[in-house]
Amino acid sequence: MLEIKNVTVRFGKNTILDHINLKLEPGIYALLGENGAGKTTLIRVLTTLLVPASGSVLYNGTDIQKLGSRFRDKVGYMPQYAFYYPDFSAEEFLKYMCILKHIPKKEQKERICQLLRSVNLEQEKRKKIGNFSGGMRQRLGIAQTLLNDPEIIILDEPTAGLDPNERIRFRNLISEISKNKIVLLATHIVQDVELTANHVILMHKGKILAARQPRMLLEQVKEKVVELCPDESDIEMITQTYTVSNMIFDGNRTRMRIVLGEDECPPEGGQKVSPNLEEAFLYYIQKS
Numbered sequence: 001m002l003e004i005k006n007v008t009v010r011f012g013k014n015t016i017l018d019h020i021n022l023k024l025e026p027g028i029y030a031l032l033g034e035n036g037a038g039k040t041t042l043i044r045v046l047t048t049l050l051v052p053a054s055g056s057v058l059y060n061g062t063d064i065q066k067l068g069s070r071f072r073d074k075v076g077y078m079p080q081y082a083f084y085y086p087d088f089s090a091e092e093f094l095k096y097m098c099i100l101k102h103i104p105k106k107e108q109k110e111r112i113c114q115l116l117r118s119v120n121l122e123q124e125k126r127k128k129i130g131n132f133s134g135g136m137r138q139r140l141g142i143a144q145t146l147l148n149d150p151e152i153i154i155l156d157e158p159t160a161g162l163d164p165n166e167r168i169r170f171r172n173l174i175s176e177i178s179k180n181k182i183v184l185l186a187t188h189i190v191q192d193v194e195l196t197a198n199h200v201i202l203m204h205k206g207k208i209l210a211a212r213q214p215r216m217l218l219e220q221v222k223e224k225v226v227e228l229c230p231d232e233s234d235i236e237m238i239t240q241t242y243t244v245s246n247m248i249f250d251g252n253r254t255r256m257r258i259v260l261g262e263d264e265c266p267p268e269g270g271q272k273v274s275p276n277l278e279e280a281f282l283y284y285i286q287k288s
C-alpha cells in the first residue's frame with residue numbers, strides 16, 4: 001500500500017500541494033485535474049524526485065525517501081515529457097533502459113520482445129526514435145515503464161497524442177497489466193477515466209476535492225445536471241448565471257447542459273439528466 005500523509009509542496013511563496021492525504025491499494029486510479037492543479041508535482045513526490053516541504057509517503061509503512069532505490073525498483077514511471085535519444089532505435093532504447101533498471105541480461109531479450117509486441121512496435125523496433133510519430137513515442141514510453149515489471153505504475157498523460165485505436169489498445173493493456181498493481185494515471189481525458197479507472201482522484205489547486213469510485217462520484221451529482229433548450233434571448237443570461245457543461249446548436253435550437261451549484265435552482269424548462277464525469281468534476285470545483 002502507498003500512503004500519502006499530509007504532503008505539502010511549496011515553490012517560493014506558492015503552495016502547490018496543500019496537505020494531501022490519500023491511500024492507494026492495488027487498482028487503477030485516475031488523477032483528474034485541470035492544467036496546473038498539481039498532478040505532476042504529486043507524481044514527482046510519489047517517484048521520490050521531489051521531497052515535500054512537510055508530510056511523507058509511506059510504502060507498506062516505510063518512508064519512500066528512506067527506501068530510496070529499493071522503492072524506485074518497484075516503480076514504473078512515464079513522465080509527461082519524456083526525452084529520447086533520437087539516434088537510438090526502439091530496441092536499443094529499451095536495452096539501454098534495461099541496463100539502467102538492472103534487469104538481468106538473460107531476461108532482457110524476452111522482456112523487450114514481449115513489450116514491443118504489447119505496444120504494437122514490433123515492426124518498428126529497428127527504426128530510429130527521431131523518426132517516430134508522437135503516438136509511437138508514447139507507446140515506447142509505456143513499454144519502458146513496464147520493463148521492470150513494476151508493482152507501482154505511474155503514467156503522466158499517457159494517452160496524449162494517441163489516436164482512437166491506440167487509446168483503446170492502451171486501455172486494454174493497462175487493464176491487463178494492472179492486476180495486483182497500483183496504477184496511477186494523470187489525465188485530462190475523461191473518457192479514459194470512465195472506461196479504465198476503479199477510482200477517481202479529483203484535484204484542484206493543489207487539493208484533493210474527492211477520491212472515489214466513478215459510480216459513487218456520479219451518484220453524488222445525479223440531481224445536479226439539467227438539460228434545456230432556452231430561447232435565444234435567454235442564452236447569455238444562462239451562461240453568465242450557471243455553469244454550462246455543454247452547448248450544442250442542432251440546426252434549429254441551442255441545447256444546453258447545466259451543472260447546478262449546491263443550493264442552486266434549475267432555470268425554467270430544465271430537465272434533470274444523468275451526469276457524466278466531466279460534470280461531476282465541474283460540480284466539485286464549483287463547490288470548492
Ligand SMILES: Nc1ncnc2c1ncn2[C@@H]1O[C@H](COP(=O)(O)OP(=O)(O)OP(=O)(O)O)[C@@H](O)[C@H]1O
Nearest residue numbers: 011012016033034035036037038039040041042080
Ligand atoms: N519547479 C517549479 N517551480 C515553480 N513552480 C512550479 C514548478 N513546477 C510546477 N510549478 C507550478 O506548480 C503548479 C502545478 O504544476 P503541475 O505541473 O504539478 O500541474 P499539473 O496538474 O500537472 O498541470 P498540467 O495538466 O498542465 O500538466 C503550476 O502552477 C506550476 O506553474
